Amino acid sequence: MTQAATNASDLMVEMHNVNKWYGDFHVLRDIYLEVKRGERIVVCGPSGSGKSTLIRCINHLEEHQKGDISVGGVALTQDVKRIEQIRRSVGMVFQHFNLFPHLSVLENCCIAPMWVQKKPRKEAEALAMQYLERVRIAEQADKYPGQLSGGQQQRVAIARSLCMHPDVMLFDEPTSALDPEMIKEVLDVMVELAEEGMTMICVTHEMGFAKTVADRVIFMDQGQIIEENAPEPFFNNPQSERTQLFLSQILGH
Amino acid sequence: MIHNKDTLPQQPAPKGSIGPIAWLRGNLFNGPINSLFTLLGLYVLYLLVVPTIQWAFIDADWVGTSREDCSRVGACWVFVNARFSQFIYGLYPSEEYWRANIVFAMFAGIIAWMVIPRLPFKRWMTLFALLVFPVIAYVLLHGGYFDLPRVSTHRWGGLMLTLLLATVGMVGALPIGIVLALGRRSTMPIVRTFCVIFIEFWRGVPLITILFMASVMLPLFLPSEMNVDRLIRALIGLTLFQSAYMAEVIRGGLQAIPKGQDEAAAALGMTYWKRMGLIVMPQALKMMIPGIVNTFISLFKDTTLVMIIGLFDLLGIVQAALSDSRWLGFSIEGYVFAAFVFWIFCFSMSRYSQYLERKLNTGHKQ
Numbered sequence: 001m002t003q004a005a006t007n008a009s010d011l012m013v014e015m016h017n018v019n020k021w022y023g024d025f026h027v028l029r030d031i032y033l034e035v036k037r038g039e040r041i042v043v044c045g046p047s048g049s050g051k052s053t054l055i056r057c058i059n060h061l062e063e064h065q066k067g068d069i070s071v072g073g074v075a076l077t078q079d080v081k082r083i084e085q086i087r088r089s090v091g092m093v094f095q096h097f098n099l100f101p102h103l104s105v106l107e108n109c110c111i112a113p114m115w116v117q118k119k120p121r122k123e124a125e126a127l128a129m130q131y132l133e134r135v136r137i138a139e140q141a142d143k144y145p146g147q148l149s150g151g152q153q154q155r156v157a158i159a160r161s162l163c164m165h166p167d168v169m170l171f172d173e174p175t176s177a178l179d180p181e182m183i184k185e186v187l188d189v190m191v192e193l194a195e196e197g198m199t200m201i202c203v204t205h206e207m208g209f210a211k212t213v214a215d216r217v218i219f220m221d222q223g224q225i226i227e228e229n230a231p232e233p234f235f236n237n238p239q240s241e242r243t244q245l246f247l248s249q250i251l252g253h
Numbered sequence: 254m255i256h257n258k259d260t261l262p263q264q265p266a267p268k269g270s271i272g273p274i275a276w277l278r279g280n281l282f283n284g285p286i287n288s289l290f291t292l293l294g295l296y297v298l299y300l301l302v303v304p305t306i307q308w309a310f311i312d313a314d315w316v317g318t319s320r321e322d323c324s325r326v327g328a329c330w331v332f333v334n335a336r337f338s339q340f341i342y343g344l345y346p347s348e349e350y351w352r353a354n355i356v357f358a359m360f361a362g363i364i365a366w367m368v369i370p371r372l373p374f375k376r377w378m379t380l381f382a383l384l385v386f387p388v389i390a391y392v393l394l395h396g397g398y399f400d401l402p403r404v405s406t407h408r409w410g411g412l413m414l415t416l417l418l419a420t421v422g423m424v425g426a427l428p429i430g431i432v433l434a435l436g437r438r439s440t441m442p443i444v445r446t447f448c449v450i451f452i453e454f455w456r457g458v459p460l461i462t463i464l465f466m467a468s469v470m471l472p473l474f475l476p477s478e479m480n481v482d483r484l485i486r487a488l489i490g491l492t493l494f495q496s497a498y499m500a501e502v503i504r505g506g507l508q509a510i511p512k513g514q515d516e517a518a519a520a521l522g523m524t525y526w527k528r529m530g531l532i533v534m535p536q537a538l539k540m541m542i543p544g545i546v547n548t549f550i551s552l553f554k555d556t557t558l559v560m561i562i563g564l565f566d567l568l569g570i571v572q573a574a575l576s577d578s579r580w581l582g583f584s585i586e587g588y589v590f591a592a593f594v595f596w597i598f599c600f601s602m603s604r605y606s607q608y609l610e611r612k613l614n615t616g617h618k619q
Contacts, residue, residue, distance in 0.1 A: 061516050080524075088522035098517035102536050111531060112521035157517075164521060 011073070012037045012168050012199045013058055018067035020053060020223075027053050028064065029223040035168070040194050041201045042210040042231075045220035046246060051203045054220065055170045058201070059083075059090040072167050088116060091161030095173040097153040099145035099160070105132065106141040109160045117164070124163070131159040135189050151182025155189055162193075169193065171202040205250060211235065219243045309589075320580060332583040333590045336574045340590070343410015343565050349402065352393045353413055359386060360416070368605060370612075383424070406484040410565035412594065414484075418491060418556040418566065419598075423549050425492035430499025435529060437504055448500070455497035461558050463490045468562035487559050495552045502548055506541035507533065539613050546606035550599045567591055 013035040020028040027050045035041055043051045056062040057069060060076055060083045069076040071086045100108050109128035113119045119127070132138040135155040137148075145153050154174055161169060171190065175183045187209050194200055194213040204210070210217050210231055217234040219227040219242075227234070227243045235251075238244045281291040312327025315334070323329035333340070342353055363382045366372050394413075397403040409417070436448035455463070467490040468483055475481070510533050518528040538545070560569040571587040574580065 059520055061519065084522050084524060087520055090520070092517075092520040094513060094517060096511075096513055098511075098513035100514065100517070100532055100536075102539065112523065115527050115531060116522045160521070 010036050012039070012071065013201065014068070014070045015054075015058070016068045018054075018057060018064045018069060020050075020057065020062065020064045020066075027223050028057070031067070031223075031225060033218070033225065035199060035201060037167075038197045038199055039215050040199070040213050041216050041218060042214040043201065043203045043218045043220060044205060044207075044210070044246070045226075049220040050223040051220045052172050055092075055172055055201055055203055058168075058170060059087045059092060061092075088164060089167045091164060091166030091169040093154070093157050093161055093169065093171045093174045095177050097145070097150070097157045097177075099153055099157055101145050104142055104144055105137070105148070105156050108145065108156060109163045112160070113163050128159070128163055131162045132156070134162075134192075135159045136185075149182060150178045151185045154178065154182075154186045158186075158189055158193070168199045168201065171200065171204065173203050173205070175204065175206055207235070207251060219246065221246070320583075328586050328589070329583055330586060332574075332580050332586050336571075336580075339411060339574065340567060340570055341412045343414055343570055344408040345404060345410070345413065346402075346408070349396075349404060352396070352401065352404075356390045356393050357413070359389065360420075406482050407563075409484065411570045412567045414559075414564060415553075415556050415566040415568075418488065418559060419549075419553045421488050422491045422495050422552050422556070425488075426495035426499045426548070426552065427545070429492065429496035430503050431534065433496060433500035434503035434507060437500065438507060452497045452500050455494050456501070458494075460491070460494050460555055461561055463494050464558055464562050466490075483562065484564060487562060487564060491552070491556065491559075495548065495555075498548050498551075499545070502541055502544040503537060505544065506537035509540055510536050542606050542610050542613070546602055550602055553599060553602070554595060567594060 011034055013033070015031050015033040018028055018031040019026070031054060033041075033054075043054065045051050053062050057064045058071060058076075072089055074082065074086055076083065076086055099105075100111070103111060106125060106128055109132060110121065110124040113124040113127060114121060129138055129141065132141055135158055137152055137155050137159070140148060140152060140156075145156065148156065158174075174190070175186050178186065183206070187206060190200075190202070190209065191213055200213075202209075202214075214231050216228060217231050218225055219234070219238075219240075221242050227238065227240050229239075234243075235247065238247055282288045308327045310327075312324070313330055314323045314327065315330050317323065317331040318335060320329070320332070322331050338347065338350065342350055345353055363378065363386060366378050367375065367382070372378075392398050393401070394409065395404060395406070433448050433452055436444045437452065439445045439448070464487055467486040471481070471486060514532055514536065515528055518532040523531070556566055557568040559566055560572070565573060568591050571591045575584045575587050
């Protein structure tokens with residue numbers, strides 16, 4: 001990142017000193033993260049380091065106990081209306097896709113625009129087809145999720161999120177549950193999305209993806225952000241020992 | 254190395270491995286012990302079925318007006334015949350049967366409309382069945398409006414009463430059960446506690462006690478000018494009792510839905526009720542069809558317990574007819590008839606649920 005000065009209104013996601021506990025267990029410790037509009041962040045780290053919890057706090061799927069989070073300038077509070085407002089502007093893609101199995105692919109994409117944004121069915125369907133087209137799965141629109149492969153399901157899940165016109169997309173290990181031959185088709189869609197300027201926070205171990213699209217790579221361990229850098233210095237010249245160890249473990253074979 | 258360049262032609266299965274003979278050999282006579290059991294089973298079946306058919310059909314008497322028309326060798330269906338209208342309508346005045354018949358016909362029509370997949374306007378039909386039909390049925394059956402003579406509820410009985418109790422119980426228990434099940438999983442402590450106490454109270458008390466309390470104890474506590482109809486009290490007791498069971502069945506279904514479904518819906522900005530109504534509940538209910546129908550069937554049979562508070566449902570009216578001095582000694586016929594009618598209804602429900610399960614299961618095996 002070259003621009004040092006950031007206008008406050010450019011900030012899409014702000015997390016200031018966010019702390020979270022599961023009972024006594026301190027999962028997130030003083031997280032400080034600011035994401036600008038259009039910025040692409042990749043979060044990595046060993047399992048249990050709190051990276052999924054971190055992004056799940058942004059749309060309040062997990063509740064943080066201390067600190068401040070705001071999305072697009074709207075502060076996240078306990079207020080249900082406020083939470084729903086933020087969720088409407090934050091798309092999320094899950095590790096296990098979480099498509100709705102009782103609805104067809106098209107209905108999966110239409111249901112939120114129709115019931116949350118009150119769009120008429122025709123308009124919602126046209127929108128859904130447009131995004132299904134973009135993730136190259138429009139021809140499967142009438143099938144049910146159970147009839148699709150993992151990679152296809154994940155692409156539908158991305159289209160489903162995009163139908164809400166989110167300002168930010170959160171990806172929670174989107175390729176970890178996929179068979180190896182399907183990872184590429186999902187990553188390709190994500191790269192295209194990044195190229196179109198979508199603000200993205202992506203928890204992933206796909207280091208190739210991080211190198212191609214990330215503006216910043218964040219390394220987490222034991223609930224803390226250990227290191228944060230542009231991909232090139234991050235991979236070639238990691239500062240902390242824990243980052244070096246982690247990178248040697250995932251890249252060193 | 255290539256093993257099979259061309260697809261091998263399809264060949265017929267070996268002789269004797271398909272067809273009825275093979276089925277018999279494979280399933281009934283595969284070995285001396287199984288053959289022995291098959292023959293033994295057939296013999297027992299013969300011992301049971303032949304006399305039953307002899308009694309129920311061949312030696313049975315069908316037409317007549319009094320017990321003298323019965324030879325008493327086989328079943329005396331004359332008894333059922335003579336009392337048939339009472340078994341159906343209870344003590345409903347016979348000149349007003351047409352009113353009950355209209356309600357029966359509408360009821361059957363609604364059921365048929367809902368069950369036959371081809372027929373359109375299901376949503377409107379549901380609204381009609383839930384909002385308009387009860388009013389029509391009440392006006393017709395109870396009377397007191399439009400110059401229809403009043404028929405008070407203590408004269409309602411027979412199959413009519415059984416169906417009324419069962420239908421109101423089912424239609425009432427399902428939504429209350431859904432609300433209770435959601436309440437029991439709620440994160441709000443007061444709501445949850447209320448639902449847990451409600452469910453555990455109604456589940457922990459025998460239905461007979463509830464009916465008895467509703468009919469005998471409740472009037473003692475209510476002010477004397479507040480006279481709630483006995484049938485209404487029974488209906489409320491039955492519905493609340495079954496809704497507690499329904500709640501537990503549905504809670505089981507809700508637990509089987511992965512948490513990710515609710516999370517995905519939440520991440521799209523859906524409110525709690527939309528998440529439940531559009532995403533979680535449709536999947537849970539689909540999964541719970543066997544359990545829900547099981548509860549419905551047991552409810553249908555439990556309606557016979559209203560006998561204890563002096564309501565004459567189908568079984569009650571059959572039993573009352575048995576003590577008629579002109580028709581003493583035909584209890585077997587009476588009970589067989591009642592059992593047969595109950596079986597028809599319960600078996601139909603069971604079959605329909607199986608059909609529904611098959612129909613809804615297509616396309617989303619995950």
